[in-house]
Amino acid sequence: MTTLSRPDLSDIHRGDWVERRLPIAWRPYARLARLDRPVGIWLTLFPCWAALAQASYGFPDLQQLAVFSLGALLMRSAGSTVNDVADRKFDGHVERTRFRPLASGQIGVPQALAFLAIELLLAASLLFFLTPYTRLVAICVLPLVFIYPLCKRFTHWPQAVLGAAFNWGMLMAWAEVAGHVPLGAVLMWVGAIAWQIGYDTVYAYVDVRDDSRLGLKSTAILFGRNGKIWIGSFYALTVAAWSLGGWLLGMSLPYAIGMLVIAAHLAWQTWRIDLARPEVNFRLFLANILTGGLLAGSAFIGTW
Numbered sequence: 001m002t003t004l005s006r007p008d009l010s011d012i013h014r015g016d017w018v019e020r021r022l023p024i025a026w027r028p029y030a031r032l033a034r035l036d037r038p039v040g041i042w043l044t045l046f047p048c049w050a051a052l053a054q055a056s057y058g059f060p061d062l063q064q065l066a067v068f069s070l071g072a073l074l075m076r077s078a079g080s081t082v083n084d085v086a087d088r089k090f091d092g093h094v095e096r097t098r099f100r101p102l103a104s105g106q107i108g109v110p111q112a113l114a115f116l117a118i119e120l121l122l123a124a125s126l127l128f129f130l131t132p133y134t135r136l137v138a139i140c141v142l143p144l145v146f147i148y149p150l151c152k153r154f155t156h157w158p159q160a161v162l163g164a165a166f167n168w169g170m171l172m173a174w175a176e177v178a179g180h181v182p183l184g185a186v187l188m189w190v191g192a193i194a195w196q197i198g199y200d201t202v203y204a205y206v207d208v209r210d211d212s213r214l215g216l217k218s219t220a221i222l223f224g225r226n227g228k229i230w231i232g233s234f235y236a237l238t239v240a241a242w243s244l245g246g247w248l249l250g251m252s253l254p255y256a257i258g259m260l261v262i263a264a265h266l267a268w269q270t271w272r273i274d275l276a277r278p279e280v281n282f283r284l285f286l287a288n289i290l291t292g293g294l295l296a297g298s299a300f301i302g303t304w
Helices: 017-021 024-032 040-058 062-086 107-131 134-140 142-151 157-166 170-175 183-214 219-248 252-274 278-286 287-301
Strands: none
Touching: 017 024, 024 062, 024 107, 024 142, 040 062, 040 157, 040 170, 040 183, 040 287, 062 107, 062 142, 062 157, 062 170, 107 134, 134 170, 142 157, 157 170, 157 183, 170 183, 183 219, 183 252, 183 287, 219 252, 219 287, 252 278, 252 287, 278 287
């Protein structure tokens, strides 16, 4: 229950558009796919769009843009379903996740696995629109998608695995457009991983109390009271990798200006972090939608 001292941190809100507009039978699957919480979709899409712009050195081909956008949506949704299946016994004991479909018993594991199969089949159908080399690169991400949900059981660095998988579309974009993945593109991907470690650590501080009680691991638990220093360091690495990567890829002066804006935005986020206030950290996590938009915009104008 929400109180004045501690807001309800559940990521599923009663009376939202899912409950108002979708048939009852569809609602658990919309939530499994995180369609009601699209922040993760945007955080996957923006780096992918940035890579497409850089690889195309301008506005991407419309078919490629559509294929990669749908792929990001479907793979993010599939990854979320895998995560909910793996964490179903934990989610019911975590304030933020207690109302998720599997944790609350709205559907069972067989139904979730069947839905996952549909998501993966739809994502696989997009491979027909890609080159053989890009298909090979795409297939290589699958182990990360399935390993990530288990990482919090044996490592404090699940955010690093998630970052690698979440931003894999950046490598695929270069493979598709250019036929190879240059060093600058790899640095852009590394920067995106560092960015994700930063913002997902901010997110993990929302759950740190419940995760500690359940014996789960995260960078938030590992960093403890030094979280602001670590998050700021990863954000600095993000800007450095994106700046060097952009320079190697021949980005112009407007891109450098975009990097300065991103650096200022991430510095503001780091300054605002309050490890003792989960609701503040959640809002700062959401602020990274702007970071992603700035990255995509910088990549596009950097081709001028």
